[in-house]
Amino acid sequence: MNQPNPVLSARQLTRRFRNTTTVNNVSFDIHPGQIVALVGPNGAGKTTTVKMCSTLLAPTSGTITVCGIDATQRRRQARQHISIILGGETGFYQHASVKDNLLFFADVAGVPSRSRRSRVKDALAQVRLTDRMFDPVGELSRGMKQRLHIARGLLSRPQVLLFDEPTNGLDPEISVEIRALIRELATDGAGVLLTSHLLTEVAELSDTIHVLIDGRIIVTGGVADIAERAGITAVTSFTTPLGTEPRLREFLATLTRYDSIAHVTCVRMAAHHAGLISWCGAPTDVSALADAVGLTVTDVMTRKPNLEESYLALVGQS
Numbered sequence: 668m669n670q671p672n673p674v675l676s677a678r679q680l681t682r683r684f685r686n687t688t689t690v691n692n693v694s695f696d697i698h699p700g701q702i703v704a705l706v707g708p709n710g711a712g713k714t715t716t717v718k719m720c721s722t723l724l725a726p727t728s729g730t731i732t733v734c735g736i737d738a739t740q741r742r743r744q745a746r747q748h749i750s751i752i753l754g755g756e757t758g759f760y761q762h763a764s765v766k767d768n769l770l771f772f773a774d775v776a777g778v779p780s781r782s783r784r785s786r787v788k789d790a791l792a793q794v795r796l797t798d799r800m801f802d803p804v805g806e807l808s809r810g811m812k813q814r815l816h817i818a819r820g821l822l823s824r825p826q827v828l829l830f831d832e833p834t835n836g837l838d839p840e841i842s843v844e845i846r847a848l849i850r851e852l853a854t855d856g857a858g859v860l861l862t863s864h865l866l867t868e869v870a871e872l873s874d875t876i877h878v879l880i881d882g883r884i885i886v887t888g889g890v891a892d893i894a895e896r897a898g899i900t901a902v903t904s905f906t907t908p909l910g911t912e913p914r915l916r917e918f919l920a921t922l923t924r925y926d927s928i929a930h931v932t933c934v935r936m937a938a939h940h941a942g943l944i945s946w947c948g949a950p951t952d953v954s955a956l957a958d959a960v961g962l963t964v965t966d967v968m969t970r971k972p973n974l975e976e977s978y979l980a981l982v983g984q985s
């Protein structure tokens with residue numbers, strides 16, 4: 668089956684600020700229904716990339732095509748198909764109602780006056796805020812305000828949705844709600860680009876992950892691709908009882924001899940020590956290795972590396 672045309676296509680995007688190249692030759696596509704994530708350390712160029720995709724910031728070179736429109740040449744036309752969802756406590760008239768705020772922003776977004784009411788109604792239904800439409804925005808909870816930001820972004824019926832840290836500062840239960848909403852919007856056909864420092868969020872939501880370091884995409888794919896690029900084959904977790912520190916230290920020291928081990932971490936928990944071994948070769952029997960130094964390890968489990976473990980290994984190497 669042929670894949671549909673991308674709703675956004677970035678090609679060799681580069682952005683320089685004075686003498687610094689913040690985004691360097693970045694290319695990617697977003698297809699309808701696809702959630703694409705940009706992850707990377709602070710200052711890697713994620714927000715700059717999102718801003719260029721939103722047309723808020725012009726690239727120094729490279730192109731962005733949105734629904735077949737060259738967004739660098741025909742910014743206004745391209746913008747009709749994109750929404751950037753910023754979130755936060757501000758951005759609305761706090762004393763005006765939810766509905767009046769959205770009617771105003773529908774006008775700003777260029778929605779024809781005859782369609783405004785139905786667009787507001789539909790956007791409120793999509794984010795499940797219909798029952799709060801007559802309330803002042805200032806009376807909404809943090810999570811409702813976040814949903815209102817998303818409703819505002821939906822007024823123009825965009826095919827591309829850009830989220831920069833969509834759950835930043837939100838309670839865990841509100842974050843779950845926002846993630847479910849982002850997934851629904853993609854299922855309904857929008858192409859989504861998101862940035863997030865929450866790697867569990869990225870792993871849960873994204874179809875494709877781009878790891879950006881120093882302005883360059885260094886790996887693209889899923890968790891397994893990132894683990895492979897980082898050279899991490901598996902992870903073994905284990906616990907040891909408190910009071911075993913000398914033996915545990917001895918054990919960890921012996922592990923540095925093994926070429927198949929990339930990294931060892933051990934933290935003191937309330938009732939035990941929790942250890943984690945990242946393998947870069949074939950995993951070995953950790954219980955046997957521990958036995959050899961007279962240490963008893965329990966809860967030994969070897970599994971595939973998760974996004975956080977793979978990413979940290981990758982970023983640590985760069």
Ligand SMILES: Nc1ncnc2c1ncn2[C@@H]1O[C@H](COP(=O)(O)OP(=O)(O)OP(=O)(O)O)[C@@H](O)[C@H]1O
Pocket residue numbers: 684689707708709710711712713714715716
């Ligand atoms: N308008 C600007 N003028 C000068 N430098 C800028 C400008 N905007 C961004 N930068 C610089 O570009 C670099 C990348 O910033 P950007 O916000 O894109 O990174 P990021 O990956 O989103 O980081 P974070 O995870 O901290 O949000 C930073 O060093 C930043 O200071």
